[in-house]
Amino acid sequence: MKKNFKKSSLPLTKEEHIKNNSNYLRGTIVNDLKNEITNGFSGDNFSLIRFHGMYQQDDRDIRVERNEQKLEPRYAMMLRCRLPGGIISSKQWLKIDSFATNHTLYKTIRLTNRQTFQLHGILKKNLKDIHQILHKIGLDSLGTANDVNRNVLCTSDPMESIIHQECYEWACKISNFLLPHTKAYAEIWLDQKKIFSTDHEPILGKTYLPRKFKTTVVIPPHNDVDLYANDMNFVAIIEKNKIVGFNVLIGGGLSITHGNKETWPFLALELGYISVEKTLSIAESIVAVQRDWGNRTNRKNAKTRYTIENVGLNVFKKEVEKRSNIVFEAVRPYSFNTRGDKIGWKKDINNNWSLTIFVQNGRICDNNNQFLKSGLLKIATIHNGNFRLTSNQNIIISEISNENKTKIEKIALSHGLIKKSTKLRENSMACVSFPTCPLAMAEAERMLPLFITKVENIMLKYGVEKEIIILRISGCPNGCGRSLLAEIGLIGKSIGRYNLYIGGNRIGSRIPKIYKENITEKEILVHLEFLIKNWSIYRKENEDFGDFVIRKKIVKEVINPIHDFWN
Ligand code: SRM
Ligand code: SF4
Secondary structure, eight states: OOOOOOOOOSOOOHHHHHHHTSTTTTTTHHHHHHOOSOSSOOTTHHHHHHHTTEEEEEOGGGHHHHHHTTOOOOEEEEEEOBOGGGEEEHHHHHHHHHHHHHHBSSOOEEEOTTSOEEEEEEOGGGHHHHHHHHHHTTOBOTTSSSSSBOOOEEOSOGGGOHHHHHHHHHHHHHHHHTSOOOSHHHHHHHOOOOOGGGOOOTTTOTTOOSSOBOEEEEOTTBOTTOGGGSSEEEEEEEETTEEEEEEEEEOOBOOOOTTOTTOOOBOOEEEEEEEGGGHHHHHHHHHHHHHHHSOSSOGGGOSHHHHHHHHOHHHHHHHHHHHHTOOOBOOOOOOOOBOSOOOEEEEOTTSOEEEEEOOGGGEEOEETTEEHHHHHHHHHHHOOSEEEEOTTSOEEEEEEOHHHHHHHHHHHHHTTOSOOOOHHHHTOEEOOOTTTOTTOSSOOTTTHHHHHHHHHHHHHHTTOTTSOOOEEEESSTTOTTOGGGSSEEEEEEETTEEEEEEOOOTTSOSOOEEEEEEEEHHHHHHHHHHHHHHHHHHOOTTOOHHHHHHHTTSSOOOSSHHHHTTO
């Protein structure tokens, strides 16, 4: 049934007032920077710094201890860089590595599953420095958090083909086009002169978007960006080795609230096809409709998927067409058949080499058996090309000349960057969770490596150790580890306890269903052993784990998540 947009009469959320009163995201951040009594930001600024790409956090491992000592929590900021399509040069990497080593509490770089990196543990007094360093090397952290269009993803490795390069260029164009226009970032962090009078947000509006907004540009058949989890997606249609247009899909998103049936994960839906020159107009109109129609009275129902549920896909589409003056054509044929990254060496279009390195959970650090951080640092000092971050928390060293290949391979081998791993491990993912994430309910990143070893042992026992199962862990139902697009997904409930979801598919176009609730790691492993054993015996030839548990009706298939996810 067609439902028209109706403005809610409920009161606006606190966040809406913060944005409205922020003077285009300035708030009183400058004053807080001068306050040396606390390491944190106060009042509205706590939220406003997110628009500038930073989150205030505290180390949760020592929260209780500091509280007992009557000390302020160990406040420090996490900064998320803007890196559309994930490209960072070796020169830029050297500067980032140096800052991480010398000026952060954790001394690591964390690759995220949205093709960028985060630096955790930056003290307030060092924030301006990192912004100025970023600026000097041509980077920034604007619009990587809060209610704006986030880091734009694209199918990794632009050097794989001319089409990949075009796809990367579109990711950059869309990212720049949808950036906030406010000069607050430049004034506060780069000490540029105040120019309030020019403030104007032609696309995002004075109160920005109702909620975060996520975009991808993807080349089928490889769904490495997990497009179905995103608000706005451009699926490239290729003719004669050129992108001629895009199928546009909208409304994906994965977060839920435990037990709240008014929240549900959702896969992006098709709007239609547009030719390539219409891309920015369509992007602008989709963002504008979500800006005007998105729910600003309840942040849990504010993302595009809820707007679509509220008015219906067709009404949303018609409004986009009206505002852009563009009519969608019928969707052109496309399909996806793979996900993840291909680890190892590959030749590129210019006969150079690229090396994709598997980074467990995206954490760039040195430990006893792998020296990722120092290895990448060494490579960056001799490598003239780029690093490319993937949507699966991995890194590609790209454009390696034939002359440099042996040198880089030697460093990679001696630092443990090239290692044999199972397909299960290479395709696994966990969100950050403890100790930095304030929303974490259970371990994720720190739990995953050993947990994978235990599942590997089960797979070995039943002779399926060479197979892929997409297994992901998120420390809470926000689902940052994209567990709700996994064949086996864990979602934290409380310390040591998880909900176990099964039945997603290999290509990321099916949401898994809850199998067991609130269970411990030990219990999860017992259930997984039962399931994997059965899969190894009763599966059809080449049948994936996720498809098997659906065919055998071990869980019900989630077809329409709004109805099927909870029931
Ligand atoms: Fe996320 C909030 C980490 C991808 C859904 N996410 C957070 C915060 C910032 C916690 C907070 O609000 O204080 C986490 C910081 C932890 C830390 O210490 O670093 C956090 N999210 C991450 C990252 C680093 C996970 C990772 O291990 O790679 C990813 C950063 C991406 C980036 O570079 O921009 C990350 N987050 C995702 C994804 C996956 C994706 O985008 O493909 C999702 C699910 C998809 C979706 O949006 O539906 C996701 N994060 C959330 C949510 C739920 C949003 C919602 O719709 O309700 C929150 C909480 C919120 O926004 O209120 C959240
Ligand atoms: Fe934090 Fe939850 Fe996201 Fe994990 S899923 S990073 S615990 S918000």
